[in-house]
Amino acid sequence: MANPTLLILPGDGIGPEVMDQVKRVIDWFGDKRGLAFDVEEDLVGGAAYDAHGTPLHDDTMKKALKADAVLLGAVGGPKYDNLDFSVKPERGLLRLRKEMDLYSNLRPAQCFDALADFSSLKKDVVAGLDIMIVRELTSGVYFGEPRGIFEEGNERVGINTQRYTEGEIDRVARSAFELARRRNNKVCSMEKANVMESGILWREVVQKVHDEDYPDVELSHMYADNGAMQLVRAPKQFDVILTDNLFGDILSDCAAMLTGSLGMLPSASLGAPNADGRPKALYEPVHGSAPDIAGQGKANPIACVLSFAMALRYSFDQGDEATRLEQAIEKVLADGARTADLMGPEGGTPISTVEMGDAILSALDASL
Numbered sequence: 365m366a367n368p369t370l371l372i373l374p375g376d377g378i379g380p381e382v383m384d385q386v387k388r389v390i391d392w393f394g395d396k397r398g399l400a401f402d403v404e405e406d407l408v409g410g411a412a413y414d415a416h417g418t419p420l421h422d423d424t425m426k427k428a429l430k431a432d433a434v435l436l437g438a439v440g441g442p443k444y445d446n447l448d449f450s451v452k453p454e455r456g457l458l459r460l461r462k463e464m465d466l467y468s469n470l471r472p473a474q475c476f477d478a479l480a481d482f483s484s485l486k487k488d489v490v491a492g493l494d495i496m497i498v499r500e501l502t503s504g505v506y507f508g509e510p511r512g513i514f515e516e517g518n519e520r521v522g523i524n525t526q527r528y529t530e531g532e533i534d535r536v537a538r539s540a541f542e543l544a545r546r547r548n549n550k551v552c553s554m555e556k557a558n559v560m561e562s563g564i565l566w567r568e569v570v571q572k573v574h575d576e577d578y579p580d581v582e583l584s585h586m587y588a589d590n591g592a593m594q595l596v597r598a599p600k601q602f603d604v605i606l607t608d609n610l611f612g613d614i615l616s617d618c619a620a621m622l623t624g625s626l627g628m629l630p631s632a633s634l635g636a637p638n639a640d641g642r643p644k645a646l647y648e649p650v651h652g653s654a655p656d657i658a659g660q661g662k663a664n665p666i667a668c669v670l671s672f673a674m675a676l677r678y679s680f681d682q683g684d685e686a687t688r689l690e691q692a693i694e695k696v697l698a699d700g701a702r703t704a705d706l707m708g709p710e711g712g713t714p715i716s717t718v719e720m721g722d723a724i725l726s727a728l729d730a731s732l
């Protein structure tokens with residue numbers, strides 16, 4: 365049988381730096397676990413703009429649609445801030461999500477024991493934390509029409525539209541309920557039904573999907589602003605949080621700090637299953653291109669490596685190997701390996717991106 369295919373899009377800033385460590389991990393699984401992938405690499409974001417004048421070439425889009433999974437580093441950076449909106453690096457990523465129809469974005473926030481002291485919150489608030497944010501990814505205010513900057517009288521007006529169809533809410537709700545059944549069986553849905561009609565529809569549809577097909581899952585609803593507060597006050601009350609595109613973007617960055625660093629948070633963006641049962645899928649860290657540390661060898665590669673672990677689990681049915689990789693990372697952290705973003709109260713000397721990669725590979729070797 366042909367090897368599964370991976371399309372790697374390192375992108376900009378620290379994207380290529382952290383992806384280099386993922387490539388080493390992919391090679392390790394090929395060499396030591398007989399899990400060979402056919403890997404192809406291409407450009408996205410500013411790197412694609414520099415080469416082709418567009419943040420995502422049509423050929424790259426085609427490759428992404430054909431690949432069994434796509435791994436992405438990060439896009440964007442100050443060099444591209446003044447480009448025309450239509451060719452900004454972020455448009456490349458949004459096009460991938462939209463055309464691959466990756467409507468369900470899984471953003472797990474887990475606090476590793478070794479990092480429980482590193483959160484900006486008290487240790488007992490975050491120790492043992494394991495929550496999953498399910499963010500709707502292909503609709504809402506990111507994509508709704510009308511949008512744009514228009515002349516209105518003697519001034520301009522900037523418009524974006526929050527828009528959700530019942531079908532869009534229904535399908536992402538199902539993915540959250542399915543996940544909850546494999547976890548602690550609880551979903552908290554967050555919107556602002558108190559001020560937004562799209563929030564009223566969201567709440568109704570989520571409740572209906574629950575009552576008809578997932579009555580065994582515990583469902584609650586919360587206004588998203590309260591949700592943000594509760595995430596910081598008592599995050600362990602949650603299991604799965606289901607929310608829209610924009611609230612999910614913000615709440616997941618907030619959840620990142622519960623784990624110690626944004627450099628720790630992976631994500632999986634999943635679409636409907638193909639004929640072979642594999643979902644269309646893109647895996648990427650939650651963080652961005654981190655221009656403030658790019659090119660300095662300081663970036664934490666763990667979010668990107670953990671995103672590959674999610675690929676092993678959700679695209680390739682290799683849950684045991686995903687756990688092996690997650691446990692290797694847990695061991696590395698327990699042994700005290702820390703990139704600069706993980707300098708907690710005790711201080712110490714940070715290691716580089718490549719040294720963190722070395723440590724992960726040694727821990728993988730030790731797992732055999």
Ligand code: NAD
Pocket residue numbers: 378382437438439440441442454457626627628648649650651652653654655656657662663664665667705
């Ligand atoms: P950012 O996530 O790039 O950085 C925020 C802060 O976190 C910075 O201080 C950075 O140094 C730190 N950080 C992030 N990842 C880290 C890592 N792996 N290791 C250590 N520290 C890390 O967010 P930003 O600065 O608001 O955005 C920078 C650019 O990235 C923008 O162009 C933005 O649009 C883009 N962005 C892209 C993605 C993506 O590609 N998925 C996500 C978010 C932001």
Ligand code: IPM
Pocket residue numbers: 440454457458613650652
């Ligand atoms: C993310 C990022 C993206 C988003 C940007 C870069 C398009 O912030 O993946 O969290 O807003 O979705």
Ligand code: MN
Pocket residue numbers: 613614617650
């Ligand atoms: Mn974001």
